[in-house]
Amino acid sequence: MKKPLLIPLIASSVLLGCQDSKQASSETSQQVDQVEQKVTVAKWVGKYQGTTPCMGCISRCEECPGMAVDLVLNQDKTYTLKRESLSAHNEIETIQGHFRFSNSDQSKIELMQVKTRNLIYVDLDQQLLEILEDQSGHIYNSEDDFILEKNI
Incomplete structure (x- = not known):
């Protein structure tokens, strides 16, 4: 009887976690860019x-x-x-x-x-x-x- 291999499952969950993390990081970066665009400098400055x-x-x-x-x-x-x-x-x-x-x-x-x-x-x-x-x-x-x- 062969034992099931769990390594691919662990690796795939880690990879999925990384993708979620990258997506969250990208969304945070976009939000920061939007906030920076809203701050306008007065023309007389x-x-x-x-x-x-x-x-x-x-x-x-x-x-x-x-x-x-x-x-x-x-x-x-x-x-x-x-x-x-x-x-x-x-x-x-x-x-x-x-x-x-x-x-x-x-x-x-x-x-x-x-x-x-x-x-x-x-x-x-x-x-x-x-x-x-x-x-x-x-x-x-x-x-x-x-x-x-x-x-x-």
Whole structure:
């Protein structure tokens, strides 16, 4: 009398278990991909750079090279602002904080913890920011001197 062989049954159940595991892993991976696709980054998020007139000027002066400005806007409404005098008259200024939108269509930002040049117009079509006058929030007469372009 021959004894039944159980090895094929064990091997086939292990293989079936592996297939189930691979399928479950694949489904989990697809679910993670779907969740990642649902998290969208706001269009205004990014790093913006430009050269503006020095802090005391409302337009570019021939004798002053101006100031380099780097501004990073984060998804969680925090920012990092770095301003550096290109004439080396002042230390590099780095400010971190929160910002808020000052209108309902989210086209104007106010940088909290910044005393001057803290109002900014957001132009998503052109991928740029424009620094506005401190008190009035109006565009500077020499508006092209106050543009920060988005680095893509």
